Amino acid sequence: MAKPSNRDKILAEGLRVVHAHGFAGSGVRDIVRAAGVPQGSFTNHFASKEAFGLEIIDLYLARGRDTMKATLLDDTQPPLARLAAYIDFQKDRQSQNGMRNGCLFGNFAAEASESCDSIRLRLVDVFGEVQTAMTYCLRAAVKAGELPADFDCEETAGFIVSSLQGANLLCKTHRDSAPIDRFKKVLFEKVLR
């Protein structure tokens, strides 16, 4: 296996640093130090900190796509079980770090400001992609008879995407998984019927 390049190291370690400390809260110096590469390496590989931010969003999204494939989009499993598995997966991943970091997309969304509009627009696409996968799963649930025929899949998918972001945020604040558990319970007992 090829040794990771300085670029790969900066992306992998930079993602970790930004996830823990926020985008504005992570200086280029912190990132190159964590990656163990010289400071000049950052400017060699990234035109700006914003360009780097867009790349770590893509890296995090690649992981999110694997999760969606294994849950929401997996046609071999019953649809609502896939949705439950997706939520559990979010919870488990965040639990690995004591619920300290939240969702990278949510963190970026909260930090977004006029000065980094390219990042905000990238997040619009990312949340749209998750919502599309969620809609696909809910439509499959309608087809399978797990939800009524007139169920509004697109609207509910949007509701789930935003409510799950809020639950992630509260989990991070409380360092406790209760907000995700509560969301999942209300979702399955009240909304998905």
Added chain:
Amino acid sequence: MAKPSNRDKILAEGLRVVHAHGFAGSGVRDIVRAAGVPQGSFTNHFASKEAFGLEIIDLYLARGRDTMKATLLDDTQPPLARLAAYIDFQKDRQSQNGMRNGCLFGNFAAEASESCDSIRLRLVDVFGEVQTAMTYCLRAAVKAGELPADFDCEETAGFIVSSLQGANLLCKTHRDSAPIDRFKKVLFEKVLR
């Protein structure tokens, strides 16, 4: 009326700057410049940036308390109408700035990291206070017969607080109020019945 002190100016303008650019994204220099006071004034009045952060959270909370009093806690109005008014108020306030800034509490929550644990703990209290007001309103709805007697007010209140944070976050990302509208629709049509 007394002229605002430098301390008041720093708090009022600092809140505006941090709300627009994030806490880590707002330097002390940006804050004093916006307040039109000398840089030394900041260190005269605040022991640290973190201490200043806690004070702007309190200032923002004072406004939030006014909203809660006028909506969730206003016993002269029907309970579920008060909850609807609370959500509309959140939406209107954020619309004033083209949905650019989101909720200050949510932004702080997303930025929270190990280095500012006092802020995270303050947010636990803040979200708890909102949840208590929400629970009060839902219990009033049960008493008024607007919700069934066995309705789980506390759990639903927690669900509303976190989901509303998520809706705020998505509104900020999309610069559009659709996520709050969608949340309100699902809440009233599916959860509150």
